[in-house]
Amino acid sequence: MKFWSxxxxxxxxxxxxxxxIASHKLLVRAGLVRxxxxxxxxxxxxxxxxxxxxxQICREEIERGGGIELEMPHVHPVENWQNGPRWAAARxxxxxADSAGDGKRPPREPEFVLGPxxxxxxxxxxxxxxxxxxxxxxxxxxxxxxxxxxxxxxxxLMRAREFVMMDAYSFDVDDERAIKSYLxxxxxxxxxxxxxxxxxxxxxxxxxxxxxxxxxxxxVPAEVGDDDVIYCEESGYAANREKATxxxxxxxxxxxxxxxAVEEFATPxxxxxxxxxxxxxxxxxxxxxxxxxxxGDGKPFLVVLRGCDELEEAKLGALGFGLFRPATPEEIEPxxxxxxxxxxxxxxxxxxxxxxxxxxxxxxxRLVGNGxxxxxxxxxxxxxxxxxxxxxxxxxxxxxxxxAGEPDVKSGRPLQVRRGIEVGHIFKLGTKYSExxxxxxxxxxxxxxxxxxxxxxxxxxRTMQAVIEQSHDNDGxxxxxxxxxxxxxxxxxxxxxxxxxxxxxxxxxxAERAGADVLVDDRVERPGVKFKDADxxxxxxxxxxxxxxxxxxxxxxxxxKQKDVAKVPLAEAEAxxxxxxxxxxxxAGV
RNA sequence: CGGGGUGUAGCUUAGCCUGGUAGAGCGCCUGGUUUGGGACCAGGAGGUCGCAGGUUCAAAUCCUGUCGCCCCGACCA
Numbered sequence: 001m002k003f004w005s006x007x008x009x010x011x012x013x014x015x016x017x018x019x020x021i022a023s024h025k026l027l028v029r030a031g032l033v034r035x036x037x038x039x040x041x042x043x044x045x046x047x048x049x050x051x052x053x054x055x056q057i058c059r060e061e062i063e064r065g066g067g068i069e070l071e072m073p074h075v076h077p078v079e080n081w082q083n084g085p086r087w088a089a090a091r092x093x094x095x096x097a098d099s100a101g102d103g104k105r106p107p108r109e110p111e112f113v114l115g116p117x118x119x120x121x122x123x124x125x126x127x128x129x130x131x132x133x134x135x136x137x138x139x140x141x142x143x144x145x146x147x148x149x150x151x152x153x154x155x156x157l158m159r160a161r162e163f164v165m166m167d168a169y170s171f172d173v174d175d176e177r178a179i180k181s182y183l184x185x186x187x188x189x190x191x192x193x194x195x196x197x198x199x200x201x202x203x204x205x206x207x208x209x210x211x212x213x214x215x216x217x218x219x220v221p222a223e224v225g226d227d228d229v230i231y232c233e234e235s236g237y238a239a240n241r242e243k244a245t246x247x248x249x250x251x252x253x254x255x256x257x258x259x260x261a262v263e264e265f266a267t268p269x270x271x272x273x274x275x276x277x278x279x280x281x282x283x284x285x286x287x288x289x290x291x292x293x294x295x296g297d298g299k300p301f302l303v304v305l306r307g308c309d310e311l312e313e314a315k316l317g318a319l320g321f322g323l324f325r326p327a328t329p330e331e332i333e334p335x336x337x338x339x340x341x342x343x344x345x346x347x348x349x350x351x352x353x354x355x356x357x358x359x360x361x362x363x364x365x366r367l368v369g370n371g372x373x374x375x376x377x378x379x380x381x382x383x384x385x386x387x388x389x390x391x392x393x394x395x396x397x398x399x400x401x402x403x404a405g406e407p408d409v410k411s412g413r414p415l416q417v418r419r420g421i422e423v424g425h426i427f428k429l430g431t432k433y434s435e436x437x438x439x440x441x442x443x444x445x446x447x448x449x450x451x452x453x454x455x456x457x458x459x460x461x462r463t464m465q466a467v468i469e470q471s472h473d474n475d476g477x478x479x480x481x482x483x484x485x486x487x488x489x490x491x492x493x494x495x496x497x498x499x500x501x502x503x504x505x506x507x508x509x510x511a512e513r514a515g516a517d518v519l520v521d522d523r524v525e526r527p528g529v530k531f532k533d534a535d536x537x538x539x540x541x542x543x544x545x546x547x548x549x550x551x552x553x554x555x556x557x558x559x560x561k562q563k564d565v566a567k568v569p570l571a572e573a574e575a576x577x578x579x580x581x582x583x584x585x586x587x588a589g590v
Numbered sequence: 591c592g593g594g595g596u597g598u599a600g601c602u603u604a605g606c607c608u609g610g611u612a613g614a615g616c617g618c619c620u621g622g623u624u625u626g627g628g629a630c631c632a633g634g635a636g637g638u639c640g641c642a643g644g645u646u647c648a649a650a651u652c653c654u655g656u657c658g659c660c661c662c663g664a665c666c667a
Contacts, residue, residue: 012617017659146667151664164667457667549626
């Protein structure tokens with residue numbers, strides 16, 4: 001039992017100027033966090049209580065899923081990272097943690113870094129500690145602060161430089177067992193999000209810089225999310241934008257019959273899809289071939305799409321380049337023979353085809369019959385271009401960005417799109433890290449094998465904000481019972497009346513015995529102030545005790561998510577409070 | 591890092607264009623009146639106008655630089 005007047009809940013009437021979205025404003029207004037700097041926040045007493053509740057539920061579910069808790073250092077010797085598989089990509093977001101030192105060490109290379117995640121620490125640890133199949137499988141996790149120098153921190157805790165994350169790492173003897181560990185974590189995640197009262201969906205995701213073979217993101221649907229989820233309710237398909245595919249191209253598609261030989265025509269000044277669509281040319285965008293030039297590991301390569309399609313850059317990751325980027329006009333002309341806007345891949349028109357690392361095309365270009373594309377000659381295009389006959393494509397793949405309305409692969413129904421906040425991610429890693437750090441074990445035939453890994457993350461602090469984003473109204477936060485900082489607010493309108501405070505303490509004690517955390521608002525404030533604050537901080541159950549009610553012989557009982565107020569006779573108050581708490585606990589599954 | 595915006599009291603901000611006494615609301619302190627949905631009256635404290643240069647008789651205001659913060663893009667739990 002805590003008393004508001006002695007506790008610390010600095011609420012704000014107005015939203016801070018730097019907060020944009022509802023959950024960020026409410027985090028600050030309800031006194032849950034305060035900003036130190038960009039992406040750096042103090043968890044105030046109330047906010048910390050929420051974090052602790054989420055943390056505890058997360059711990060319980062991950063343990064149930066096979067996790068063993070430990071805690072690793074936040075400061076890492078840089079060598080751990082330099083020896084790992086992704087130092088080049090990761091160092092950009094890593095904070096240096098150099099010792100103040102004597103100034104002798106050259107400033108270029110850090111001596112220590114702050115951990116953004118812990119594959120580089122756990123894998124060497126497991127390598128030395130686990131050498132036998134008898135000790136596998138193992139799944140180690142921690143719930144700890146992570147450090148990432150985000151290029152652009154924003155939306156409060158949503159993307160912070162310092163944040164709390166649950167990270168788990170599984171080690172298995174083979175692929176099949178690794179998939180079991182992966183599925184156990186997926187189930188643990190689902191249980192976790194269900195328990196904290198957050199609606200989340202698991203979507204297929206790109207593995208990105210983590211590498212690995214497959215992965216799911218856990219998304220909380222929200223307008224302010226930073227990711228698009230493509231889904232089909234009928235088939236249950238859900239994927240993020242980077243990964244999503246559709247059945248746009250029928251598998252039995254037959255190529256259109258060529259209408260005639262490839263023919264060059266003059267298009268002075270035409271360098272965009274739109275300009276070629278316009279009069280006098282009138283070539284629809286889906287009848288054009290778009291040719292993009294990228295540089296992969298130093299060598300140019302081409303990607304061909306329909307004129308109406310957009311490249312999904314993440315899908316280029318499947319091509320196996322370590323690093324890739326769009327080519328500059330200066331890099332394009334010597335290879336292609338023309339400037340961007342007149343490019344194409346018709347056989348024999350590329351100036352220096354041997355310089356290319358490959359010509360890739362999206363499947364959807366097969367829908368284009370007798371299309372138009374650049375002639376690799378400034379101011380000229382080619383028509384009657386057909387894929388099989390005319391294009392120098394080396395390999396087809398899925399490179400285009402899926403749009404809403406395209407048919408789902410399984411059900412054929414139109415795909416839908418909605419925004420979501422990514423709160424968790426699971427990866428089946430494979431042997432990328434075990435190979436690099438030599439994490440091997442000996443099996444019962446005395447044979448050595450690489451451990452097969454998985455890694456798993458839940459953004460704890462981000463989840464706290466996602467809960468608010470998903471559960472609030474115009475007056476403030478509406479906490480789900482399991483993560484509320486306190487579950488019951490005893491609002492004493494006349495704390496100077498001894499009988500009011502006596503009753504408040506009695507009812508608070510009853511609620512506590514029934515299993516609730518209780519906050520007593522004993523501040524000497526006007527009722528309006530207390531009610532506004534109560535709605536703002538959003539505790540699930542409110543008991544109101546006032547001089548007026550006492551004269552009538554009642555106290556009031558109100559759920560935050562409901563409008564109506566129940567008047568309870570004093571004689572029944574204790575029992576009713578206990579019953580309400582018990583009911584809430586039961587329906588929250590606590 | 592590229593593009594845009596912004597910095598004035600603890601918070602929200604006006605003033606800046608057109609240079610001349612730094613203003614309001616909330617919050618805070620004192621006293622009084624109030625008391626069931628962010629009260630009222632009276633009095634009070636609180637500001638190097640982000641920082642550094644420059645122009646000027648005079649700079650919150652104009653110029654240059656710099657730093658912080660916010661938004662859009664690439665990246666992520």
